[in-house]
Amino acid sequence: MAGLINNNLLKQLNNIYQLHKKKYFSEQSENHWLKLKKLLNNQQYIKKNTYYNIINNQLFKIPLTKPLFKKDLTNIIFKLDGIFLYFINGKLNQNISDINNIWYKITINKFNNLKNKNNFIKHNIFTHLSESLSKEIVFIDINLNNINNIKPLYLIYINIGNNSNNFFYMSNYRNYIHIKKRQSITIFEHYININQSYFSNIYTTLIVDNNVSLTHYKLITGDEKNYYFNNNEYFIKNNSYIKKYDFLMSNKIIYQNNNFQFNGNNSKLEYKSLSLLKGNNISYIKSYLEHNKKYCYSNQLFKAIVSDNSIINFKGLLKINPLAIQTDGKMNYSGLLLNKSSEMNVKPELDIYNNDVKCKHGVFSGKIDNNQLFFLRTRGIDFKKSQNILLFAFVVDFIQNLCDDDFKKKICNYLSNYFSKENIFNEFKFNKN
Template sequence: MSTTLSAPALLEQANHAAAADVPAVLRAARAEGAEQFAALGLPTTKNEDWHYTSVSSLAAIPFAPMTGDDSDLSPDALAEHRLDASWPTLVFVNGVYQPSLSDTSALPAGIRVLPLGDAVSALGDTVSRLLGSTAPASRDGFTALNASFLGEGAVVHVAKEMVIDTPVHLLYVTTDAGANGMHHPRVLMLAERHAKATVVESWVGLTEQPYFTNAVAEVVVEDGATLTHLKVQREGRGAFHVATIEATQGRDSHYVSFCFTTGGALSRSTISTLLNGAGCGTTLNGLTMLDGAQHGDVQTRIEHAQPQCFSREIYKSILDEHSHGVFNGKVYVHPIAQQTDGKQTNNTLLLSKTAQVDAKPQLEIFADDVKCTHGATVGQIDQTALFYMKSRGVDADTARQLLTYAFAADVLETIENETVRDALELVTLHRFTSLATVTG
């Protein structure tokens, strides 16, 4: 059933799948997704939002839906990526939920974490409320494509006033058995009034082969709730990774996002939130580290639709060799959104002459009483700092590595959860340095 991502073939596939044992709510969404994909297709670089990222190489590969074959999954490799084995975790191997590797028994009452298939019946109201709400199939070709293959994914439902410190982990692993496969997980997250929770989504590639992840997350953060959503993208070097996160926020809520990008041949993460209640706010931070011929694109969109909301954004990139980084930070302030307080920072460190970055802050402000700032820098290792370190006896290589790590470290420090922060600091340390540690 391999086919390139052309609309007619896709419709056939979706129709075929719809005939199988698929719940009605998903079947309807699939049909709509396939229809929308036929109309939208994949974006081209003529589309302004896709100007710097071409998906023609992705469209040329005939991907088949992944089958969940986990025969070549090493338990040790999986264990390493669990971050903390005691966390409630759903594991997806080669596109399919694996109950035997998952465990949510530690969850307290008031928070439900289910694979999408089970949630359709067990959390039917949440599914019908969220599915297609913030990311409708009409949004773009990738969202439509995701809808047309609906089936895998998860639902996280945090009941009102429920506060849970332990993160929920959604772990997606692809192995060689997933080569030339594609998967389209859909995650629905609902934090009810005054709830507080953390969700970590990890994407791990244990293969160098090409495969295609096309994920969509729909997030609702109700009044007074705080949802922390950490995305860790460590896909394989041959992977295509497209992720769309669409959040909407109620009054006095806080949506905290961190987007860590280091894998994939081509990756694109879109994180978008609608500040739709007075006094709410969002923190969107991220770190991208690329080398070789990797292409990594991060798009953020913050829509201030109500007064007295805040947004804080720090995105950093470290680009080596021939890699290409893209950052587009859109902040849209509606006329009604007075006393908006927005701050965006975007810094890129280029480690080679052939690395390339396209960074675009995009502020569209239609209210008159707002405070919105943005700053972007693109630079190389600071020669003054390098000399300072050398003048203390630290050799040039070590000094360069320390400064590279330090550039990344200050955005990683914003991750509140210590386990995730420590793990990502270590990944960062090993990405561009041969240093064992930088603590103590």
């Protein structure tokens, strides 16, 4: 059965690639296409990644370019004073994006002709898909030493079209972001679906140079018709500080693969990921963090609230190489299971090659404490509101440190709508940073 499904997917992708290469052929994309075919013909690889069986059963199409105006998005995007880039149905829309600005140099290549070898990330089906089927390669460079208060960069990925139960639209993206020298940058990523079933696949490389402060937010919302796949790689140099916040809310499948590499001394990473699943959804969150230099700090916190036959899988590897003395690394995983049919699987790993380090990991999973519910009920609070207060307490540390007030408000509204019609989250006040 697995072989039949596999051949069906490979046949579809082959037809798509043969059409794609007539306009977008490059040696790099061809090389990734051949590696993709090899993986799809590897039955051992397919069996180890069970979620492929779900996507293999689907019929995929490449979406057409759709006209879109900024006024159509007023109510669904954040109100930011920033540089807006709109990625629509697989391409950057240059008509409504802020391509020409004084803070960011944005280059769009039709072909991927990069020759550099990247041995850091272990490629998978989705990275090969992005490299072989992306319609363009987007480079974003920040290198303006004489400008302070650089505006935030707002990346908006939009899928728009006619809804269909018969097929999925597939959009592939390949982006590079290079942040250079003594800059303080905020990046927002927002994923929006408008009236269609979609398969969205993004592969992003971020190069963080010396003395950079980066805050990176990601918000993904969807429903049981949407598939989201994302591979990120971060190359971090000297004396840099990265704060990363991910809010991942129900799609049919969410696959997120983060790869971090410390290639400089005295750098710091704080990463928080919150996943919310319900309605028979599946989420795969992977993290690989490699310390190669001295005196670096990393703290990764993953939380999930799971219900309604949904499954979340966490896999994390923290690798400390011989030169990475006085490393301080932490990984923590916590999950609330709201019913007996929900499931959480965690596999944390430490791979340490020197003795002068402090590293640890922790895992917690469980249900809402009935004693805490009883305590709130005795104070005259009804059952639903009591439950929402405890859910809020579980996620509050993700919200209170958000630096942008409008983004914080949007997140609270999403969480309220997700858990209940009762807007419990807006009853709480947050201390401003």
